[in-house]
Amino acid sequence: MQAKLIEIQHQATEDLKKAQSVEKAEQIRVKYLGRKGLVNELIGKIPTLPLDQRASFGQLANKVKNELQQSFSEAIQQLSAVKTESFEEEFFDISLPGIRPPYGHKHPIVQTIDEIKEIFSKLGFAVAYGPEVETEYYNFEALNIPPDHPSRDDFDTFYLDDDVLLRSQTSTVQIHIMQKQSPPIRIIAPGKVFRPDTIDARHSSMFHQIEGLMVDEGVSFSDLKSVLTIFAMAFFGKDIKMRFRPSFFPFTEPSAEVDISCSICGGKGCSVCKGSGWVEILGAGMVDPNVFKAVGYDSEKYTGFAFGMGVERIAMLKHGIDDIRLFFENDLRFLSQF
Ligand code: DAH
Numbered sequence: 001m002q003a004k005l006i007e008i009q010h011q012a013t014e015d016l017k018k019a020q021s022v023e024k025a026e027q028i029r030v031k032y033l034g035r036k037g038l039v040n041e042l043i044g045k046i047p048t049l050p051l052d053q054r055a056s057f058g059q060l061a062n063k064v065k066n067e068l069q070q071s072f073s074e075a076i077q078q079l080s081a082v083k084t085e086s087f088e089e090e091f092f093d094i095s096l097p098g099i100r101p102p103y104g105h106k107h108p109i110v111q112t113i114d115e116i117k118e119i120f121s122k123l124g125f126a127v128a129y130g131p132e133v134e135t136e137y138y139n140f141e142a143l144n145i146p147p148d149h150p151s152r153d154d155f156d157t158f159y160l161d162d163d164v165l166l167r168s169q170t171s172t173v174q175i176h177i178m179q180k181q182s183p184p185i186r187i188i189a190p191g192k193v194f195r196p197d198t199i200d201a202r203h204s205s206m207f208h209q210i211e212g213l214m215v216d217e218g219v220s221f222s223d224l225k226s227v228l229t230i231f232a233m234a235f236f237g238k239d240i241k242m243r244f245r246p247s248f249f250p251f252t253e254p255s256a257e258v259d260i261s262c263s264i265c266g267g268k269g270c271s272v273c274k275g276s277g278w279v280e281i282l283g284a285g286m287v288d289p290n291v292f293k294a295v296g297y298d299s300e301k302y303t304g305f306a307f308g309m310g311v312e313r314i315a316m317l318k319h320g321i322d323d324i325r326l327f328f329e330n331d332l333r334f335l336s337q338f
Pocket of ligand 1: 308
């Protein structure tokens with residue numbers, strides 16, 4: 001059995017010399033040194049040897065195993081070095097594109113705000129911002145919503161303190177701007193608003209609004225209509241139809257809710273417009289004289305219009321999105337489509 005072992009070692013060394021690749025060397029290693037390889041096969045026969053020969057054969061077998069193991073590691077190391085060298089020399093193609101890092105882009109809500117800003121900037125509107133934490137005065141009182149006014153319920157509010165709150169509407173920015181500037185005023189004010197609504201497919205406790213305000217001598221309801229019509233056609237497409245429904249807001253008089261023909265079904269009726277063919281996109285109206293009084297404007301001299309729209313709602317209508325939560329879940333499968 002000793003002679004047989006030596007012969008196996010010799011044979012393994014010869015085979016290994018002929019191996020041209022790591023894969024081949026590995027195959028040969030398994031053949032000789034693997035769990036069911038030729039060396040182990042012989043070792044398995046030790047119990048058949050006479051007692052006095054077993055120990056010395058065991059030692060020899062271990063020695064052979066170690067030597068072979070050593071040769072295989074060296075050979076495999078050498079072969080893999082050769083492989084990378086020649087691969088680099090022969091195949092390195094400097095014209096191959098590199099590994100591209102994944103690019104991010106603006107969030108669809110920011111994209112929508114940008115698009116709306118651009119449309120209004122062509123109509124001469126500047127962009128204004130106001131604080132997200134407000135007092136009751138800016139969120140309500142100056143906007144003609146006194147403490148006991150029932151319409152305060154419509155603007156359900158997160159209070160931080162008795163008088164301090166997270167704004168529930170961007171109409172607050174009207175007041176900040178009019179306190180600082182005199183007419184003429186032409187601004188839009190995008191930003192976050194907060195309401196303690198139960199979150200579902202149409203409600204979120206944080207969402208975005210864009211407020212608009214134009215004040216000057218002789219501004220009329222027809223100016224409001226034309227500005228909003230130009231906006232809707234620029235944003236949703238020339239075929240869009242608009243309608244103004246009489247409504248109530250404390251800070252505008254008269255007030256209107258503005259609908260567009262459903263951009264999903266083209267007005268035929270679908271689940272988004274609940275079969276009516278129309279969807280509401282914003283509230284608007286002529287600035288109430290009481291609001292002018294709060295900021296010290298002369299309501300005999302100046303008139304103005306205001307409007308407010310929900311950005312998520314408008315983005316949903318434009319892209320046919322049926323769940324507002326998609327905007328806030330940070331799921332790249334959704335976001336990367338924009
Ligand atoms: N602030 C109102 C809201 O949050 C939206 C709104 C309606 C704004 C009419 C206006 C307006 O400026 O004239 O629901």
